[in-house]
Amino acid sequence: MSTPSTSRPARGRPPRLDQGRTIETALALLNDSGLDALTMRRLAGAMGVQAGALYRYFETKDDLLTAMAERMMADASVAPEGGADWSDRLSVLARALRQALLAHRDGARVFAGTHSTGPGTLGFAEACAGVLRDAGFADADAGRALMAVVHFTLGHTLEEQAALRPGGGSPADPDVLREAVSSGGYPHLTAALPTLTEADYAPHFEFGLALLVAGLETLRRDPHHR
Structure with a gap:
């Protein structure tokens, strides 16, 4: 008896729908139009299938x-140098997480609230927890510090x-904040405006990360905290 022709795709032609390609297509749509425009119906259209077919992989x-x-x-799976100080190794991981989220439009919104138990997510968490435990943090403190790093970065x-405009990719107009501050009598905010309206967010991230790591170092050195 011959095998039905529907049991396998034609030679050299990939199957129309598979989980990996569906995820990659969803990410492409995300980068093109943003999270709000990403629907199961639109994804199915991009895959050339009926919307119901997607529920084979995603309920x-x-x-x-x-x-x-x-x-x-x-993309956040990095291996910090083993000989580096623990704070440097942890910072490398935090930066890798930020870059992985920034690599996709609305990447942080996609990540927020998800609870993946896949190898990418767990591998990143394992690396962070390992850095912290190797540095001498108690297990509970290592877990809380891991959460603090992820939550701060996210x-x-x-x-x-x-802060990016939906259609343009340029920072939101800082003149709006300048006008509001200058017209309301906020001298301290006025003094800080050059920093508050800075378009480059990397220095803000590094400042906050340094504060977080310094706080963890104080905790690590505290003999009364066990």
Whole structure:
């Protein structure tokens, strides 16, 4: 008996729908139009299938977002130099997470609230926890410090990406903040305006990361904290 022709794709032609290609297509749509425009129906159209076919791999849109977040985390898999100071190694990981989220439009929004247990996400968390435990942090402190680093990086990147105009890619007009501050009698904010309206978010991230790491170092050295 001959094998039905529908049991395998034609030679040299990839299957129309598979999980990996669906995730990559979803990320391409995300980069093109943003998270709000990413729907299961639009994704199905880009894949050339009916919307119902996507539910073979993703029962809900949240499942799709989790898979997309996991794919992003593959780009955050870095191996900090073992001989470096723990604070430098942890900072390298935090920077890698930020860059992985920035690599995709609305990347931080996609990642926020997802709870992937894939190798990319768990590998990143394992690397952070390992740096902290090797530095002498208690297990509970290592876990909380890991969460603090991820939450700080995620929150910063959310704000960083939100500052981009939906269609342009240029920072939001700082004149709006300047006008509001100057017309309201805020002398301290006026003094800080050059920094508050700075378009480059990297120095802001590095400043906050340095504060976080310094706080962790103080905790690590505290003999009364166990």
